[in-house]
Amino acid sequence: xxxxxxxxxxxxxxxxxxxxxxxxxxxxxxxxxxxxxxxxxxxxxxxxxxxxxxxxxxxxxxxxxxxxxxxxxxxxxxxxxxxxxxxxxxxxxxxxxxxxxxxxxxxxxxxxxxxxxxxxxxxxxxxxxxxxxxxxxxxxxxxxxxxxxxxxxxxxxxxxxxxxxxxxxxxxxxxxxxxxxxxxxxxxxxxxxxxxxxxxxxx
Numbered sequence: 001x002x003x004x005x006x007x008x009x010x011x012x013x014x015x016x017x018x019x020x021x022x023x024x025x026x027x028x029x030x031x032x033x034x035x036x037x038x039x040x041x042x043x044x045x046x047x048x049x050x051x052x053x054x055x056x057x058x059x060x061x062x063x064x065x066x067x068x069x070x071x072x073x074x075x076x077x078x079x080x081x082x083x084x085x086x087x088x089x090x091x092x093x094x095x096x097x098x099x100x101x102x103x104x105x106x107x108x109x110x111x112x113x114x115x116x117x118x119x120x121x122x123x124x125x126x127x128x129x130x131x132x133x134x135x136x137x138x139x140x141x142x143x144x145x146x147x148x149x150x151x152x153x154x155x156x157x158x159x160x161x162x163x164x165x166x167x168x169x170x171x172x173x174x175x176x177x178x179x180x181x182x183x184x185x186x187x188x189x190x191x192x193x194x195x196x197x198x199x200x201x202x203x
Contacts, residue, residue, distance in 0.1 A: 006137045009044040013144045016040055017151065023158060032151050041148065044141060058130040062123035069119030073112030080108035 016037065020030035084101035 005047040005050065006044065006141060009040065009047055010137075010140050010144050013037075013040050013044070013148060017148065023155065026158075029154050029158070030151060031155055032148065034152065037148055037152070041145060044145075048138070048141065052134060055130040055134045059127050062127045065119050065123045065126075066116075069116050073115055076108045076112045076115075077105075080105045 017030065017032065020032050023029040023031055083104050087097045087101045087104070
């Protein structure tokens with residue numbers, strides 16, 4: 001079966017994630033550019049309805065096969081009935097004509113039933129294949145999106161941790177430059193003491 005656009009988009013997402021730069025000190029996490037990942041997911045979201053429509057057409061074709069088989073069966077039955085009438089009218093011996101006509105109708109019914117049974121099996125195979133294939137594609141898309149979301153969340157947490165570490169270093173360096181003791185004493189002062197100092201400054 002030819003690869004669908006959903007398969008191609010999923011492969012693109014996997015390839016994109018695999019090509020992303022590994023995160024420092026991690027063997028399983030990578031840094032995923034958010035905008036590029038969103039573009040791939042948007043493409044996938046646009047293609048999913050088209051693929052579902054395509055497989056819906058396949059399911060509709062199954063119904064057309066059944067209808068065509070029923071029409072052929074009806075045509076065979078009508079032809080058999082006409083032959084039955086003609087044989088009864090043409091043969092001098094009514095019993096023989098009746099027997100031949102009954103055999104013709106029996107064969108026609110068996111042939112019609114065989115056509116319907118074959119068409120039904122073909123239609124079920126086509127329908128089951130389309131449903132299985134569509135379900136499999138949606139499951140692959142779900143797994144790819146879940147992995148991308150998990151990677152994005154992990155990267156966001158790693159970025160937050162790194163930024164906080166840098167912020168702590170900057171604050172520490174700043175405290176050393178401006179006098180750590182003065183900053184710590186001012187930060188530890190009670191709200192009432194700060195209010196009293198404010199009142200004294202106003203006086």
